[in-house]
Amino acid sequence: MIALSPSVIKAHLVDRADPSPPPPGLLPSGVLVPLYWEADTPYFLFTQRSYTMRDHQGQISFPGGVRDPRDPDLLITALRETEEEIALKPEVVEVLGRLEPVATVTGYWILPFVGLIPYPYEFRINPREVRKILTFPLPEFFPARRWSTGDYRHRGKVVRVCCWRYQETVIWGATARIVVNFLIRLGKNPLSVKEEETRQS
Secondary structure (H helix, E strand, C coil): CCCCCHHHHHHCCECCCCCCCCCCCCEEEEEEEEEEEECCEEEEEEEEECCCCCCCCCCEECCEEECCCCCCCHHHHHHHHHHHHHCCCHHHCEEEEECCCEECCCCEEEEEEEEECCCCCCCCCCCCCEEEEEEEEHHHHCCHHHEEEEEEEECCEEEEEEEEEECCEEEEHHHHHHHHHHHHHCCCCHHHHHHHHHHHC
16 A cells, blocks of 8 residues: 555546546536645545535435536535635635546445545534534555445336445445545555455355
8 A cells, every 4th residue: 555645645546637527417517625734644534414405314424516607617616615615715725636527326426535634623614504524544544344235216216326334324325435435546445355355255
């Protein structure tokens, strides 16, 4: 496994420019994948969505949301929504690059941008959208034993989703897929390792 630093991660990401438009019927959305370093260890920052939200209530996600018609691109969307949710100022975020878009069965087309953030930081949670902030060390996402896949049914559609479990926390769906895509860019796919372990058992 490569030694991780902001410059190494940046070298493994896609350029910041938006890809082609989303497929018809999907809402373009932007999320920020916040990273910070504590000592020599990188951490992800997530939010738990409020139970009053229209979709994905209570789920753990990256900060972000649906593109506003006034947003020039989805990076602006991700930074604007992050500021609205946890009061992280756009000017303190160093955008390292982006990941592949992720489509959801609930009708969203999500473009994730990886950003280096200061930490600690004086976050202020918007209780209408966010229940709490959570942080996890990036190395805890590497072990295949923490990952699983399964079928998810939504309005008659069945899709295969991945899931990460750590202590009492469960991250699944689009957010888990974004994390997997991030790990793949670093040369580590815990799902393929899991599948190989399953075949050998």
